[in-house]
Amino acid sequence: MSIYDTLNEPQREAVLHTDGPLLILAGAGSGKTRVLTHRIAYLIEEMGVNPWNILAITFTNKAAGEMRQRVDDLVGFGSESIWVSTFHSMCVRILRRFIDRLGYDNRFTIYDTDDQKTLMKAVCKKVDIDTKQFKERMLLSVISSAKNEMILPEEFEMNAGGDFAQLKIAKVYREYEAQLKANNALDFDDLLVKTVQLLQTQPDVRENYQERFRYIMVDEYQDTNTVQFKLVSLLAGKYRNLCVVGDDDQSIYKFRGANIRNILDFEKEYPDAKVIKLEQNYRSTENILNAANGVISNNKGRKDKTLWTANGEGQKICLKQFDTAYDEAEFIAEDIKKEVRDGASYNDSAVLYRTNAQSRLLEEKFIAMNIPYKIVGGINFYARREIKDILAYLKTVDNGQDDLAVRRIINVPKRGIGLTTINRIQEAADARGISFYDALLAPEMIPGAGRSAAKLNSFAALIEYFKGQAEKESLTDLLNEILDMTGYTQNLEADDEIDAESRLQNIEELLNKAAAYEEDCEDRDEKATLSGFLEEVALVADIDSLEEDQDYVVLMTLHSAKGLEFPHVYLAGVEDGLFPSYMTITGDDPEELEEERRLCYVGITRAEQKLTLTCARKRMVRGETQYNRISRFISEIPPELLDTGRSSAERAGGAGNTYSGDSGFGNADGIGGGAFAGTGRGGSFGKAYGAAGKKPFTALTKGSQLTAQKSDKLSYGVGDRVRHVKFGEGTVLDIKEGGRDFEVTVEFDTAGVRKMFAMFAKLVKI
DNA sequence: CGGTCACCAGTTTTT
DNA sequence: CTGGTGACCG
DSSP states (O other), X not given: OOGGGGSOHHHHHHHHXXXXXXXXXXXXXXXXXXXXHHHHHHHHHTSOOOGGGEEEEESSHXXXXXXXXXXXXHHOSSGGGSEEEEHHHXXXXXXXXXXXXXXXXXXXXXXXXXXXXXXXXXXXXXXXXXXXXXXXXXXXXXXXXXXXXXXXXXXXXXXXXXXXXXXXXHHHHHXXXXXXXXXXXXXXXXXXXXXXXXXXXXXXXXXXXXXXXXXXXXXXXXXXXXXXXXXXXXXXXXXXXXXXXXXXXXXXXXXXXXXXXXXXXXXXXXXXXXXXXXXXXXXXXXXXXXXXXXXXXXXXXXXXXXXXXXXXXXXXEEEEEEEEHHXXXXXXXXXXXXXXXXXXXXXXXXXXXXSGGGHHHHHHHHHHTTOOEXXXXXXXXXXXXXXXXXXXXXXXXXXXXXXXXHHHHTTSSOOSXXXXXXXXXXXXXXXXXXXXXXXXXXXXXXXXXXXXXXXXXXXXXXXXXXXXXXXXXXHHHHHHHHHHHTTHHHHHHHHOHHXXXXXXXXXXXXHHHHHHHHHHHHHTXXXXXXHHHHHHHHTOOGGGGOOTTSOOEEEEXXXXXXXXXXXXXXXXXXXXXXXXXXXXXXXXXXXXXXXXXXXXXXXXXXEEEEEEEEEEEEEEETTEEEEOOBOGGGGGSOGGGEEOOOSSOXXXXXXXXXXXXXXXXXXOOSTTSSSOOSOOOOOOOSOOSOOTTOOOOOTTXXXXXXXXXXXXXXXXXXXXXXXXXXXXXXXEEEEEEOSSSEEEEEEETTTEEEEEEXXXXXXXXX
């Protein structure tokens, strides 16, 4: 009896087919990770392949970690030398070694979307673009699409023909690239593009990696884009032992450049490819699966396959419509409470939705009802202002060439260096063709900087000091020193009392992550470096922090939920105009609607035992009330699978749950006549949820405890005179016992009345 | 230079 | 409703 006997027939076939191209069409829940891990084990144990020669590419760091763990469990040794990583981290690793061949410094920094936007602003200013006409976001998205198709500025310009707008964009593209390079920075797309360029132009590098990666596996292949396809083709070009796994029905990243043709045309690209379909689902009940099949069968042009399961029929799918989104949230929260009372755990449930903004109401209800939860997504931890500030210090210390980072922190905390001075430095830098930081080192060369020279000097001295320290001390020590010497922590506490606590907690969290990184390096016998940390930090996704063994309800978008599974899934906001989104309904591209349908399919198939669909008749969106019908996708589910709960009258009067099994959307019932209120403006994205500083509940997240301890007793009391670093002397008016800390109200002699947390205010009795 | 106030524009999904 | 931006004043 070997470990391979536990596989079903097609699974085993996929594991045993080791040489040559292989396409595994793996339906949802059909055990594809199992196949991949067993295949790796088989390669190592039975085929004698050196783990060193295996590359497995996954979609997220979390998936990579899990895969490595599972291979570890199977093989027991050698698994640490398998390369398991995401496309992006793999590229960074290659580029750190070889990007100097393309004329970059190997210590390049990585720009996130926020940085890109800042850079684009500067570009538009320089190229004299009216940002009313060409929005930064639109420009960036055009450039990103171009990069995803490997179209460089020159070609883009040629393609423009005589089109005035396109030529203008070409100019922006060119300048954007120039500035990235000047800052020694790469954006996310560049990581892939540059790696492909490297492999294309440097035969020895290509040869090196082709030899190394003799066996390549790519997970979630349906979501690869054109550059990723090129990259994989290049790497697999010599040995052609390429195994791709995916499900065309779960392709949901078109907006990010994913090209569904990569999987649909795999057999054309590799005519000798073996194709294996995994159609038995081990995850869900029959009812859930049939609902999913019902929905997805409305899509055209998909690979023919039908999922089946030997699991029982299971419960019916619960569908409830409410009057308001508020009622919807309340129901979900109460339902989860009820299940927990009946013996379920919180982490048996997940709430999925189309847009991040929907998390807010749910979060409020969960807090009110004391349900532990974790929100995945929204604003990335590393995109928070305070985190970006601190990271900008690290970047500046690490790589003075990143103008964006330097400009970000030159006056944070306030040092009296204003915009005028910053612009003068920039002009001087541009004029001399040097970096912003280098220009600032010599204020005497900057015309008109006279009065600011002293301030600039002390800023430069501070950074230079940190640079020296970076050589000598550990990352965490450096971080602490930066926080301390810049006065960042103190200023934060002083600036806005409301947000201070959560921001300081985030900084604590960052310190924890730095410490974890150092430990990690120690375990792996590598040197913990500043750039190493910055790089790790640049490529994490929020989903990576999800921990299955923690007992909380997970809230996230359908996109984030891909690859996960839960006993009970709530799919919230199944309304026309929200899901499918307003944009796809009004747009005339039927492919977009198909992608939304695939998203729906992904959502349904996350559920193992129970699926609850909820929607609201009206909902507030951007301050306006929207009136929505039940999602068209619901009518694609065979009606006999649905339990509308109509008999079990939940609530007397209004907010009941009515749903007529018929086609359901002849008329919008009610106000407004149309299905939507609100005017559809050009689609775009950005920060979707999360009011200022509103921090998702992270108290349950491992390692988020504050290191600063709440003291039992304060050294001062009401009426005492105290001194604050920034505000000077004052009198304590009030001390309130808070959850984690004392909230102290002080009337300062010069700065007025302020509330602050004792832990951070460091008040001294005088 | 920095703070405050008023106005305006915006939101699908993310490595 | 909210965050970002621009004008104005201390």
